[in-house]
Amino acid sequence: MRHVISILVENEPGVLSRVSALFSGRGFNIESLNVAETLDPTISRMTLITAGNEQIIEQIIKQLNKLVNVIKVMDLTGSDFVDREMILVRVRAEATSRAEVLRILEIFRGRVVDVSPKSFTLELTGDEKKIQAVVELLTPFGILEIVRTGKVAIMRAKKNSFHGGKVQEPKAES
Amino acid sequence: MKKTGAEIVFESLKLEGVDTVFGLPGGAVLTLYHAMGKYAEEIRHILVRHEQGAVHAADGYARSSGKVGVCIVTSGPGGTNTVTGLATAYMDSVPLVVFTGQVPTMLIGNDAFQEADITGITRPCTKHNYLVKDVQDLPMIIKQAFHLARTGRPGPVLIDLPKDVIAATTDFSYPSKLKMRSYNPTYHGHPGQIKRAAKLIASAKKPLIYAGGGVILSNASKELTALAQKFSIPVTTTLMGLGSFPATHPLFLGMLGMHGTFHANMGVTHCDVLIAIGARFDDRVTGRIESFSPHSKKIHIDIDPTSISKNVPVDIPIVGDARNILKTLLKYLEEEEHDWGRKHADWHNQIASWKNNTVPQDASCGPCIKPQYVIEKINELTRGDAIISTEVGQNQMWTAQAFKFIHPRTLLTSGGLGTMGYGFPAAIGAQVAFPDKTVIDIAGNGSIQMNIQELATAVQYNLPVKVAILNNHCLGMVRQWQQLFYEQKYIQSVFDVVPDFVKLAEAYGALGLRASKPEEVEAVIRQALSTPKPVLMEFLIDQNECVYPMVPAGAALTEMLLV
Numbered sequence: 200m201r202h203v204i205s206i207l208v209e210n211e212p213g214v215l216s217r218v219s220a221l222f223s224g225r226g227f228n229i230e231s232l233n234v235a236e237t238l239d240p241t242i243s244r245m246t247l248i249t250a251g252n253e254q255i256i257e258q259i260i261k262q263l264n265k266l267v268n269v270i271k272v273m274d275l276t277g278s279d280f281v282d283r284e285m286i287l288v289r290v291r292a293e294a295t296s297r298a299e300v301l302r303i304l305e306i307f308r309g310r311v312v313d314v315s316p317k318s319f320t321l322e323l324t325g326d327e328k329k330i331q332a333v334v335e336l337l338t339p340f341g342i343l344e345i346v347r348t349g350k351v352a353i354m355r356a357k358k359n360s361f362h363g364g365k366v367q368e369p370k371a372e373s
Numbered sequence: 374m375k376k377t378g379a380e381i382v383f384e385s386l387k388l389e390g391v392d393t394v395f396g397l398p399g400g401a402v403l404t405l406y407h408a409m410g411k412y413a414e415e416i417r418h419i420l421v422r423h424e425q426g427a428v429h430a431a432d433g434y435a436r437s438s439g440k441v442g443v444c445i446v447t448s449g450p451g452g453t454n455t456v457t458g459l460a461t462a463y464m465d466s467v468p469l470v471v472f473t474g475q476v477p478t479m480l481i482g483n484d485a486f487q488e489a490d491i492t493g494i495t496r497p498c499t500k501h502n503y504l505v506k507d508v509q510d511l512p513m514i515i516k517q518a519f520h521l522a523r524t525g526r527p528g529p530v531l532i533d534l535p536k537d538v539i540a541a542t543t544d545f546s547y548p549s550k551l552k553m554r555s556y557n558p559t560y561h562g563h564p565g566q567i568k569r570a571a572k573l574i575a576s577a578k579k580p581l582i583y584a585g586g587g588v589i590l591s592n593a594s595k596e597l598t599a600l601a602q603k604f605s606i607p608v609t610t611t612l613m614g615l616g617s618f619p620a621t622h623p624l625f626l627g628m629l630g631m632h633g634t635f636h637a638n639m640g641v642t643h644c645d646v647l648i649a650i651g652a653r654f655d656d657r658v659t660g661r662i663e664s665f666s667p668h669s670k671k672i673h674i675d676i677d678p679t680s681i682s683k684n685v686p687v688d689i690p691i692v693g694d695a696r697n698i699l700k701t702l703l704k705y706l707e708e709e710e711h712d713w714g715r716k717h718a719d720w721h722n723q724i725a726s727w728k729n730n731t732v733p734q735d736a737s738c739g740p741c742i743k744p745q746y747v748i749e750k751i752n753e754l755t756r757g758d759a760i761i762s763t764e765v766g767q768n769q770m771w772t773a774q775a776f777k778f779i780h781p782r783t784l785l786t787s788g789g790l791g792t793m794g795y796g797f798p799a800a801i802g803a804q805v806a807f808p809d810k811t812v813i814d815i816a817g818n819g820s821i822q823m824n825i826q827e828l829a830t831a832v833q834y835n836l837p838v839k840v841a842i843l844n845n846h847c848l849g850m851v852r853q854w855q856q857l858f859y860e861q862k863y864i865q866s867v868f869d870v871v872p873d874f875v876k877l878a879e880a881y882g883a884l885g886l887r888a889s890k891p892e893e894v895e896a897v898i899r900q901a902l903s904t905p906k907p908v909l910m911e912f913l914i915d916q917n918e919c920v921y922p923m924v925p926a927g928a929a930l931t932e933m934l935l936v
Contacts, residue, residue, distance in 0.1 A: 209555060212504075254682065258683060267555060268501075270554055
């Protein structure tokens with residue numbers, strides 16, 4: 200089963216290689232990986248998509264926690280979260296098909312970010328199903344290139360604050 | 374107080390209580406060695422002959438003394454030569470801090486002379502590593518390195534020191550406190566879990582303790598012995614756990630696993646509650662995993678959460694320090710009222726019958742010297758009061774089976790990585806830590822040649838390490854596997870040329886002795902033990918001698934080859 204794992208790490212050189220080396224060294228699989236600084240510039244967040252049975256996921260989480268630079272590991276799968284991915288797609292768009300491509304784009308609330316006489320470059324954001332759907336719809340026109348960000352994910356905030364919503368991102372201890 | 378990076382290294386070492394380092398100089402660390410002169414009174418440097426020897430010696434020093442072992446080596450090949458030693462220490466959770474030289478920061482990444490990306494190379498075989506880019510960070514990094522090495526599940530930490538960083542100066546003050554938000558090992562087990570474990574143990578009819586190296590690392594031998602004795606629970610240990618429980622104790626079943634005793638393996642297969650303490654269910658212990666201890670509820674005490682339920686699902690995991698947890702467990706168990714001896718009497722009888730029904734290993738010699746006989750003689754003549762290191766292969770297994778380890782930290786052996794060439798430098802390190810103890814490396818003719826150059830180190834510092842080479846003119850364990858599982862085709866495992874070890878010892882300035890007949894064994898050992906300098910003893914043994922019992926790889930623990 201696929202799991203979305205959110206990891207807070209020290210924003211230091213070598214951390215990404217420690218995480219990726221752990222996966223390759225132990226034969227775990229990374230489907231996608233996304234890293235960027237958090238609000239606290241000393242901390243980065245990695246969003247990692249991986250697959251495996253319960254025992255493997257448990258090992259992955261434990262092994263990640265064992266890395267000295269890893270501050271916190273959360274398996275978002277099974278809890279309530281929102282995930283998004285952005286793609287940039289260059290699709291063939293000639294006189295006869297330009298209007299249709301734009302119509303599809305509009306339905307999926309995408310944008311054109313670059314235009315050439317024979318193609319559009321489109322920006323689209325959404326969850327996995329939406330991205331999959333738009334790619335399927337654009338395929339018949341001729342997709343020339345796709346660049347994907349990989350997923351980012353965030354836990355949904357607790358809707359009822361009286362029930363003591365947990366703070367999702369720990370403040371860095373000084 | 375202004376100090377150079379090099380001075381900061383030694384000032385910090387002093388504050389960490391380090392009085393001995395092992396190393397070998399080279400271009401990138403000359404500044405460090407230059408500064409060392411000033412600290413010669415307080416910090417002793419043992420000059421080895423190969424960097425691998427430095428790490429294994431520091432490892433032997435650490436395992437035997439419980440202190441952190443420290444090494445200094447140069448950049449490039451100096452660093453890469455430490456890799457095997459680091460991996461060895463990492464697998465067996467040995468606290469080390471290794472300083473490597475590095476080319477100046479400006480040159481890093483330029484393929485400079487003797488440059489290697491040593492933090493990149495050693496990432497998977499260190500607990501953590503650092504590349505120091507600013508001399509101001511150095512004191513905190515050293516503080517963290519020692520903290521990481523000795524706390525939690527111990528392990529090796531590497532600090533890479535570019536040449537300009539150790540030459541630069543800064544105000545030195547050593548941090549008194551340390552806080553790492555991302556590193557907080559758990560020491561105290563969950564009381565609820567420990568209580569559940571106590572209940573389970575109290576309900577057991579056929580309990581068994583399976584103790585590993587973690588018991589030794591957490592200094593929990595006393596508590597382990599109390600647990601076994603008070604509640605009448607038999608004990609088997611892993612290779613790394615030998616010495617954690619006295620081998621002469623009636624409750625001791627010997628080692629389990631591939632070359633474990635028949636009754637230990639039968640015991641672990643038939644027990645109803647298995648209490649794993651500081652052990653990690655390694656494949657050499659479990660045999661075929663599906664058949665491992667199939668009837669038992671399992672309690673697993675370990676400081677490293679990744680060890681728990683990694684190979685074998687566990688019913689009651691308890692994360693924390695073995696000593697702390699055992700203390701609490703003992704407290705809870707004492708609240709349970711049982712006549713423990715009588716309660717487990719049937720179980721003990723069952724184990725005794727397994728034990729009595731096995732053919733004892735025959736250590737009596739025919740025309741050839743039996744390796745077991747040599748080890749038993751060493752045991753007898755030292756009265757078991759010795760630090761024993763081993764190499765890897767048959768020598769290691771025969772030692773594990775035949776030597777009666779009574780005290781923790783008296784067996785130094787590469788259990789996890791299985792590093793041939795480990796034992797001799799490790800013995801040197803142990804002898805440095807304990808100058809007055811008898812330290813003996815039990816070796817094979819293959820392994821000893823992998824770090825034989827350290828004889829010069831032993832002679833230089835007059836370290837009276839003894840080496841017992843069980844010479845069968847082959848790579849014995851490889852040959853054994855070829856005999857049993859590869860159609861008796863001894864491909865590349867038999868040595869046509871083996872050096873004359875007696876002459877070799879003499880060439881280095883050590884004493885060389887040889888026994889080629891059983892009746893010469895005792896005299897050779899006696900002479901070695903009474904010689905106050907390094908001695909190589911060579912025992913010519915039968916090439917056909919195998920290590921038994923043996924569970925073939927992938928078989929269940931009950932499927933043992935006994936002879």
